[in-house]
Amino acid sequence: MKMTPKDSHKGxxxxxxxxxxxxxxxxxxxxxxxxxxxxxxxxxDTFEKLQRISADYANxxxxxxxxxxxxxxxxxxxxxxxxxxxxxxxxxxxxxxxEHKADESVVKGIELVLDHMVDSLxxxxxxxxxxxxxxxxxxLHEAMMQRTEEGKPDNVVLEEFQSGYTLNGQVIRPSRVIxxxxxxxxxxxxxxxxxxxxxxx
Numbered sequence: 001m002k003m004t005p006k007d008s009h010k011g012x013x014x015x016x017x018x019x020x021x022x023x024x025x026x027x028x029x030x031x032x033x034x035x036x037x038x039x040x041x042x043x044x045d046t047f048e049k050l051q052r053i054s055a056d057y058a059n060x061x062x063x064x065x066x067x068x069x070x071x072x073x074x075x076x077x078x079x080x081x082x083x084x085x086x087x088x089x090x091x092x093x094x095x096x097x098x099e100h101k102a103d104e105s106v107v108k109g110i111e112l113v114l115d116h117m118v119d120s121l122x123x124x125x126x127x128x129x130x131x132x133x134x135x136x137x138x139x140l141h142e143a144m145m146q147r148t149e150e151g152k153p154d155n156v157v158l159e160e161f162q163s164g165y166t167l168n169g170q171v172i173r174p175s176r177v178i179x180x181x182x183x184x185x186x187x188x189x190x191x192x193x194x195x196x197x198x199x200x201x
Contacts, residue, residue: 077172080126080165083117084173088162090114121165129164131157131175140164142174146181154182 090110097107118128129140136143136155144161152158157177164175 073167076124077167080121080124080167081172083121084165087114087117090117091163125168126172127166129166129171129175131160131164131177133157136177136179140166140171140174141177141179143179144176145178147178148182149180150182152180154180156180 090113094107094110094114096102097110131141134141134157135153136157141157141164147158149158156179157175158180159178160175161178162173162176164171164173166172
């Protein structure tokens with residue numbers, strides 16, 4: 001069949017239309033690929049944020065109980081410290097009553113109150129620090145004075161001014177004591193001298 005000029009012109013138009021349609025498809029594909037890249041980057045960013053939030057929450061879960069426990073321990077320590085002077089006063093009252101030969105029932109009553117308070121504190125992890133006759137320990141004891149007693153070992157606690165206490169093994173108040181220091185001339189009592197004081201001299 002012989003192609004007329006009209007048919008030839010029509011074929012060119014069809015090719016042009018197809019070419020135009022093909023260009024639009026490529027552009028659309030490029031746009032979609034760009035959107036995929038953006039969505040992938042956004043997804044990655046969101047995933048990383050979720051990972052950080054998850055890690056922060058996990059750390060918070062570990063940290064929170066410790067912070068609560070520390071806060072409770074701090075308040076507990078403060079309350080117990082405020083009670084210790086009352087124990088000291090009761091102990092002084094008993095010693096004074098015995099020295100002045102007070103009524104035995106009065107002394108017994110004060111001792112019962114003191115024992116009850118000490119037992120109540122023990123239930124909360126409070127323990128009295130052993131001092132008298134023990135080796136001086138700077139963690140547990142505070143040396144108020146030094147004295148020389150030849151018949152006793154060096155660095156042993158000779159006398160206790162004030163009882164010390166621990167809370168669950170942690171010192172909340174050291175015992176105030178007199179420490180035996182052999183080699184002091186004449187055995188005179190005097191204030192304890194720290195290493196830093198000796199260096200300054």
